[in-house]
Amino acid sequence: MRDAVRAGGWHPSHAARWFPVLCGERLRAAPVAATLLDRPYALARDGAGRAFALEDRCPHRHAPLSQGRCSDGGLSCPYHGWRFDAQGRLCEIPGMPADAALPQVRVRAAAVREHDGLIWLRPDGRDEGELPAMVRRNPPGSRRFLWQTQWRAHIVDAIENFLDPLHTHWIHPGLVRRGGARRPATARFVPSPQGFAVDYLGQAQQSGLLYRLFESPRESERALFDAPGSAQIEYRYANGGIVRISLHFAPVDAATTSVFASLHVENRWAPAWLVRALVWPLLKRVNDQDARMLALQSDNLRRFGAVRGASTQLDLVRPWVEAFWNHGAPPADAQAKDVALTL
Structure with a gap:
C-alpha cells in the first residue's frame, strides 16, 4: 500500500493516517465506492452492521466489488460471485465443488472505524492510532x-x-x-x-x-x-x-x-x-x-x-x-x- 500511495504522488507516511471517506448513514444494505489517495475502495457492512473496506477490485477478473452485493457477512463480486469477508479473505466461489480447495487469493483491506457519524479509513490496514x-x-x-x-x-x-x-x-x-x-x-x-x-x-x-x-x-x-x-x-x-x-x-x-x-x-x-x-x-x-x-x-x-x-x-x-x-x-x-x- 505504501508503494501505491507513493505512485499516486503522496508521501508514503499518509497511508498510516486516518481519513474520513463516507457519512455512515450512506452505507446501508448495498456497498458504496469511495476513493482515497488515488486508491479505489468498496465499503460495505458485515452481518453485525460493522463497516469494512476492501480494495475495489476482485482479483479474479478485476470487476469492481462496489458494484457487487453484501451477502453472508461479506462482499460478493458482481461478475462471478466470488465472496470475500471483511478482512478480504476469499470465502466462496459459486460453482466450485464442495471438496475443492479455494485458491489462496485475497483482497487488500483497509482499517475502518466509525465515529460520530463518519466512517474513517486507514489505508495501510492497521487498526492503530487515534482519530484526530x-x-x-x-x-x-x-x-x-x-x-x-x-x-x-x-x-x-x-x-x-x-x-x-x-x-x-x-x-x-x-x-x-x-x-x-x-x-x-x-x-x-x-x-x-x-x-x-x-x-x-x-x-x-x-x-x-x-x-x-x-x-x-x-x-x-x-x-x-x-x-x-x-x-x-x-x-x-x-x-x-x-x-x-x-x-x-x-x-x-x-x-x-x-x-x-x-x-x-x-x-x-x-x-x-x-x-x-x-x-x-x-x-x-x-x-x-x-x-x-x-x-x-x-x-x-x-x-x-x-x-x-x-x-x-x-x-x-x-x-x-x-x-x-x-x-x-x-x-x-x-x-x-x-x-x-x-x-
Missing part, C-alpha cells in the same frame, strides 16, 4: 448536522481556504464579513507536532449576516488544525455557549478533495431542526462560493503549471499544511508568532 483530537473532543449529542461534498481542489488549497479569514470579505461579502467594517486584530499562531491553533484576538463580534442573525458577543475565536486533514473554527461566547464548525478533508486525488462538514453546539439552545432550516442554507451558500473559487484556482494552476504563489506574513497556515502534505511532517522551523491584521 478534535473529533474525540466533541461531546455525544452535540452534533447538529453532518454533510459531505467534494471540492475540485488539491487538499492543501482546500485546507488553507477553510482556515483563511482574509478571503471572506471578498468571496462571502456581507455574509461572513463586510469589507468596509474591518477592525484591527491579532492572529496568534501556535504550532505543535500534530497541527496548530490560531487565536484571533480583538474579535468579539463579526460584521457579517451570519453573526448578526445567530450569534452573540464572543469570548474567543480559534482556528484549529489536526493532521492529516481535520480543521475547525471554534467560537466561545460570553454566555457560555460553544459552536464548532469542523471540516474534515480527504484527498480523492491531486485535483479532488472530499469534504465532510459538521456543526457541534454546546450550552446553547439550537435544535437540529432549526439549524437545518435557518443556518444550513447560509452555510451551504458559503460552501458553494468557496467551491467555485477553488475550482477557478485549480483550473488556473493547470493552465500555468507548477508555479509557486507569493506569500506574506498574513499567510499563516499554508507553510505548516504544505510541509506536512509534501514531506509527511510539519516544518522544522515552525514557531509561535503574533501577526497584526485587520478583519
Whole structure:
C-alpha cells in the first residue's frame, strides 16, 4: 500500500493516517465506492452492521466489488460471485465443488472505524492510532448536522481556504464579513507536532449576516488544525455557549478533495431542526462560493503549471499544511508568532 500511495504522488507516511471517506448513514444494505489517495475502495457492512473496506477490485477478473452485493457477512463480486469477508479473505466461489480447495487469493483491506457519524479509513490496514483530537473532543449529542461534498481542489488549497479569514470579505461579502467594517486584530499562531491553533484576538463580534442573525458577543475565536486533514473554527461566547464548525478533508486525488462538514453546539439552545432550516442554507451558500473559487484556482494552476504563489506574513497556515502534505511532517522551523491584521 505504501508503494501505491507513493505512485499516486503522496508521501508514503499518509497511508498510516486516518481519513474520513463516507457519512455512515450512506452505507446501508448495498456497498458504496469511495476513493482515497488515488486508491479505489468498496465499503460495505458485515452481518453485525460493522463497516469494512476492501480494495475495489476482485482479483479474479478485476470487476469492481462496489458494484457487487453484501451477502453472508461479506462482499460478493458482481461478475462471478466470488465472496470475500471483511478482512478480504476469499470465502466462496459459486460453482466450485464442495471438496475443492479455494485458491489462496485475497483482497487488500483497509482499517475502518466509525465515529460520530463518519466512517474513517486507514489505508495501510492497521487498526492503530487515534482519530484526530478534535473529533474525540466533541461531546455525544452535540452534533447538529453532518454533510459531505467534494471540492475540485488539491487538499492543501482546500485546507488553507477553510482556515483563511482574509478571503471572506471578498468571496462571502456581507455574509461572513463586510469589507468596509474591518477592525484591527491579532492572529496568534501556535504550532505543535500534530497541527496548530490560531487565536484571533480583538474579535468579539463579526460584521457579517451570519453573526448578526445567530450569534452573540464572543469570548474567543480559534482556528484549529489536526493532521492529516481535520480543521475547525471554534467560537466561545460570553454566555457560555460553544459552536464548532469542523471540516474534515480527504484527498480523492491531486485535483479532488472530499469534504465532510459538521456543526457541534454546546450550552446553547439550537435544535437540529432549526439549524437545518435557518443556518444550513447560509452555510451551504458559503460552501458553494468557496467551491467555485477553488475550482477557478485549480483550473488556473493547470493552465500555468507548477508555479509557486507569493506569500506574506498574513499567510499563516499554508507553510505548516504544505510541509506536512509534501514531506509527511510539519516544518522544522515552525514557531509561535503574533501577526497584526485587520478583519
